[in-house]
Amino acid sequence: MESETLNKTTTITGAEAVIRCLIDEGVSTFFGYPGGAIMPVYDALYDYQDKIEHILVRHEQGAIHAAEGYARVSDKPGVCMATSGPGATNLITGLADAIADSTPLVCITGQVASSLLGTDAFQETDVIGISTPVTKWNCIVTKAEDIPAALAKAFYIAQSGRPGPVLVDITKDAQFGKMKYEYKKCEALKHYNPTPVLPLEQLKQAAKLINEAQAPYILAGQGILLSGAQNELVAFAEKAGIPVASTLLGLSAFPCDHPLYAGFLGMHGNYAPNLLTNKCDVLIAIGMRFDDRVTGKVDQYAKQATVIHIDIDASELNKIVDTKLPIQADAKEALSALTGLVNKNEHSEWFNRFKAFDQQEKEKVTDKVLFPTEGQLKMAEVVHRLSELTKGEAIIVTDVGQHQMVASRYYRFKKSKSNVTSGGLGTMGFALPAAFGAKLAQPAREVIAIIGDGGFQMTLQELGTIFQYKIPVKIVILNNNFLGMVRQWQQLFFEKRYSFTEMCNPDFVAIAKGYKIEGEKVEQREDLSASLKRLLAAQEAYLLEVVVETEENVFPMVPAGASIDEIRLE
């Protein structure tokens, strides 16, 4: 039967075509949840279980975050599937997350039969309407024969240019319909130019500015990882002798132990890289979009600097920051061209200015949180210990809140594509599903989810998926019994009025055990290392709840709306 069904141009149902398209597109694993309007596809899948792995999640939001985690650590798009109505609407948060963070996703939703569209039929919802603002592209397919072309287009759009999520909504009659199957990968679309021609003239001008600069400074974003320009970035920075700072999503694009690494940018980033943005003379921003968490008050951001901005998305250029040289280009191509054009240089005096501020941050902040000797455990020491024990080589998946900022600050990433977090949307509940998605994409790597007690409870049902598929992902809950980041803002900016941020939490270890996942709770400093070692030594999934200080604040901090010059160390 197999050889017959895989034979080209046999007549099959649209539902079967969906599965065969996924296989022909090279999808090996995808995530989903069945329901009425997608049942024909699930029925077809029954016969293909040895050719493609489907992971049954516990909630469609879990499916899409898992697909995001999968995409973020691999070179493939994440794929997920859901039924119509509530199944599809449960994907919306993930779509919004993926479009904010440029994550390539292909989502397939079942839809009621085309004759029922617009009649308020059972589980009919306008999925195209709802998903339009949060997709790079979407379409509805009402005929079986249109399925392969729609999916081929979807895969191409999701991955090309600036990646993003796409959604294909397939009516039930299209799934039942018969068609002659043939799949042609999409390699180009008329009027869509995802890879701009390298603008050599502008790059020459950029090189001239860089060669003449006294205090040049690189801001690296996720564009480096998306275009695979990690080595090109290192080569460029080393040749021109320029310090490199990273955005939240850029973390792990440049090794944290590299002598030119200046640190992490943004509201809770490092002191020197934030402050010196307002002192550099040439600012070279690559594959980043000047998010407000990075710029602080824009009218007081890098006003002294000549800005060179390289991004593949033309709409990002001059969107936030006045840019002398906006360069629409792929980061990898642009960086390798620039490296050829710049002079060998070093800027030791400029670089020493970072060192001085680093020392202040170390004394006022870092030493205190990494090496406390008394009081409750601090988030930072847990992350620091984890970073040491894994030699900075693990994939770290974080949720949203204080623990996310602490993990981003203190995990010393040495391998690229190792930081998976929800940046632009800041989606609590992201980490647990994204972590097992990442683990399925990179089974040989250690994948550790670091999650707050609040965020964990947003998608904890996905422990069921981890249990069912025996996915050996490691989970660290940093439990402060508070919605910590909100509490921090209440303390600092709302006169300590803790309005609904205190949490009465369940026994997390018992919950894990309910899913047959091993786990333990640690509260004492002297027990931390041994607990972390057990977590890392476990061959299967493992949950470690670390009870941390309840009212700890993350510093440094640029208060919301303030200039980056106003970054506070305490």
Added chain:
Amino acid sequence: MTNTYTIHVLGNNEPNLLPRIALVFNRRRVFIKNLNASELSDKSQYSYTLTVETTPVWAERIAKQLEKQIDVQSVNYFVHMPVTSDRPAKAELAYCA
């Protein structure tokens, strides 16, 4: 300072392009004063003409966001300028992009 702009979008004949275009404006609280959408004689193409009141900065941002839509082929926009004695009516529209 706001001006009146006329924005021309040439796109593929895809049913979901009209809402995508409208969303680009609505999300940025730029209200559409006039909208014309029509299928062209080449049935694979669609033309949209919109009139809005906005600032030069937002007009440019919106044009870039429109260009970014997969099914958009090209975007041109014009600013309406008042007709004065030294500027005859013919020069009323200034080409921007």
